[in-house]
Amino acid sequence: MPIVDPRTGEPLSSPQVSPQEASTQPAADAAPLRAEDVIIELDASNIQQVLEASMQVPVLLDCWAPWCEPCKTLMPILEKLAIEYNGAFLLAKLDVEANPEISSQLGVRSVPDVKLVSQGGLVDSFQGALPEKQIREWLARYFPAPEDVPPSPEDQAAEALAAGDAATAREIYQQLVVQYPEHYAYQVALARALVAGGLTEDARSLLDNLPPEEREAPAARGVRASIAFGEQALSHAEIDAMQGRDDSEAQFQRALRQVADGDYEAGLESLLTLMKQDRGYNDDAARKMLLQVFDALGADHPLTVTYRRKLFTMMY
The missing domain is CATH 1.25.40.10 (Tetratricopeptide repeat domain)
Known part of the structure; x- marks a missing residue:
């Protein structure tokens, strides 16, 4: 069944399946779609068409606000994934500040809030600016992964660390820490890269500044062990x-x-x-x-x- 563009009513070029079918059917061969084919701005003028479109192709609804800094981190990732998945889902972006009634109807209480809608109903959702790797893992529950996906930053850092290139791993993790300051796993990974590069005092300081529950978690304890055993x-x-x-x-x-x-x-x-x-x-x-x-x-x-x-x- 072809995807119908909720803005025009015209079919798009790539036949797709619902999340329930995606895990059992192979992805169709199709020419790459353009950003404007798979990404739309959602408002009162087209919400009904979007819900109707979800009967044919899943819709990933990104609820955001102009003042929300995590939203600014998340949106480019979702846009990239929408293009990369080549029509497996439509990405509909809802400015909750400009559309408070729709936001209320959807039950949005904080942003970013990402909802997967299929067959007119809510399938799943997540809140917060998750890292790209976690979003890919979340999408993998419903859609076959696209081919030729470049390594994630986490994978690149892990490969660099395994190859003994602690400096490259450290640089990647530092960027991830800046992007996702509340994703403490990146801070622990950065501490591990610091230890690998001989910067044990910097690593210890980083771990000491984690929230108490993160300081005592197994991952952080493991890095502390590396420091102690290294001494x-x-x-x-x-x-x-x-x-x-x-x-x-x-x-x-x-x-x-x-x-x-x-x-x-x-x-x-x-x-x-x-x-x-x-x-x-x-x-x-x-x-x-x-x-x-x-x-x-x-x-x-x-x-x-x-x-x-x-x-x-x-x-x-």
């Missing part, structure tokens, strides 16, 4: 100098370095192996370090759960 661990050069050694001291120091670098699974596995081989090493140092890592990660962390079980099995 205890030998440098990478010193670890490299141990190449060829397989005694208990060398194994312990390698494990500590892995934990300090944030490679917790490898570090925990190395510590558990050392316990099996030499339980008495340095007054049971491997077991004590395992417990410190568990405490740092938090009791509910998947690695804590897994390796507590392995530790219990080995000991009893």
Whole structure:
């Protein structure tokens, strides 16, 4: 069924499906649509047509206000996604200040407020200026992801960090922190990049300024652990100098370095192996370090759960 432009009543060029059908039907091959084909300004003159259009193609309703700074961050992302999804949904932008009656009818209480409407009814919604990656994940519940999507900033930062380019990761996360100051996961990720770049005091200061509940969350605790373990661990050069050694001291120091670098699974596995081989090493140092890592990660962390079980099995 073709999309009908709610402004003109004319069919658009790309046949689409509803959210309920999108997960089971492949995306249709179609020429790219223009911004004006998939993005409209919603007001009293066309709201009825938009609701009628939602019977044929889902409508993503972006409720915003001119004075709302988060709205200004969110809107360009939604516009980009609307074009990228090439007609899988229409993006209708509602200025709630200019259209208070419509806003009230839609139950908008704060902005930004994004609603997915299909078949004339509300399917789902989210509030606040979510980061692009989270919006993509939200859309993925209802629409097949478009092809050839460029890596998200989060993915680019993670790849840079994994490649040892802490400076690039730090720059990306700093931009994300500015864009989304209340998305504290970015501040924790920035702290991790700072630690990777040797800027541990900056990382500690950043973590100290998080809200209390975020400071004590597993992700932040993990970065603090990296800082603490990094202060205890030998440098990478010193670890490299141990190449060829397989005694208990060398194994312990390698494990500590892995934990300090944030490679917790490898570090925990190395510590558990050392316990099996030499339980008495340095007054049971491997077991004590395992417990410190568990405490740092938090009791509910998947690695804590897994390796507590392995530790219990080995000991009893």
